[in-house]
Amino acid sequence: MEIKNATFVVSNTDYKKCPDTGLPEYAFIGRSNVGKSSLINMLTNNKSLAKTSVRPGKTQLINHFLINKQWYLVDLPGYGYARISKSARAQWQKMTNDYLLQRETLMNTFVLIDSRLTPQQIDLDFISFLGQNGIPLSIVFTKADKQNQRETALNVNAFKKALSNEWEELPPIFITSSVSGTGRSKILDYIELINNSKSTLEQ
Ligand code: GDP
Numbered sequence: 001m002e003i004k005n006a007t008f009v010v011s012n013t014d015y016k017k018c019p020d021t022g023l024p025e026y027a028f029i030g031r032s033n034v035g036k037s038s039l040i041n042m043l044t045n046n047k048s049l050a051k052t053s054v055r056p057g058k059t060q061l062i063n064h065f066l067i068n069k070q071w072y073l074v075d076l077p078g079y080g081y082a083r084i085s086k087s088a089r090a091q092w093q094k095m096t097n098d099y100l101l102q103r104e105t106l107m108n109t110f111v112l113i114d115s116r117l118t119p120q121q122i123d124l125d126f127i128s129f130l131g132q133n134g135i136p137l138s139i140v141f142t143k144a145d146k147q148n149q150r151e152t153a154l155n156v157n158a159f160k161k162a163l164s165n166e167w168e169e170l171p172p173i174f175i176t177s178s179v180s181g182t183g184r185s186k187i188l189d190y191i192e193l194i195n196n197s198k199s200t201l202e203q
Pocket of ligand 1 (some may be wrong): 029036
């Protein structure tokens with residue numbers, strides 16, 4: 001898929017106030033500092049569409065970006081901030097859970113995982129939550145340029161192994177680098193595939 005245009009539409013704290021155009025949407029979420037803003041900017045060919053984190057934990061909003069006037073890219077607030085109050089954590093959970101569970105136009109959730117890390121419980125728990133609630137997801141390993149392919153493969157395989165305790169069939173997996181652009185066309189093609197199958201179903 002070619003990105004012809006990408007524009008910021010709106011920020012919300014409540015899924016009910018999200019755009020009501022019925023266009024399909026794709027959410028991106030992960031631990032703070034995982035590289036989500038960089039990935040969004042890489043995918044959309046825009047250096048500053050999503051704000052790369054200056055103060056972690058500051059933006060706790062659901063951000064909608066309209067892509068090619070056809071679909072929304074949704075930037076969800078990150079999880080796993082070390083220094084965050086209980087009430088802020090509860091607020092994050094309510095806002096994102098409501099969005100993920102109730103948003104009818106949500107086609108897929110891309111869960112970002114830092115490819116330099118061994119499997120982290122917080123990520124496995126979040127993926128479990130999506131799986132248990134039947135929310136379609138894919139896994140995106142970030143920052144693959146920061147190490148060699150072998151090291152990335154070791155962490156990806158360890159992650160797959162951890163997932164296979166709960167999953168019979170693993171979700172789609174993408175390996176990316178926002179620096180080199182690795183994985184960009186695969187993710188965009190995947191989104192296009194889902195968009196096309198949705199419009200075929202509607203015909
Ligand atoms: P966010 O908090 O998840 O939105 O993460 P950011 O996109 O702000 O990235 C966090 C830090 O990781 C920043 O210093 C980025 O420059 C860096 N970063 C993000 N993605 C990549 C990547 O693919 N490769 C490299 N080398 N650095 C990255």
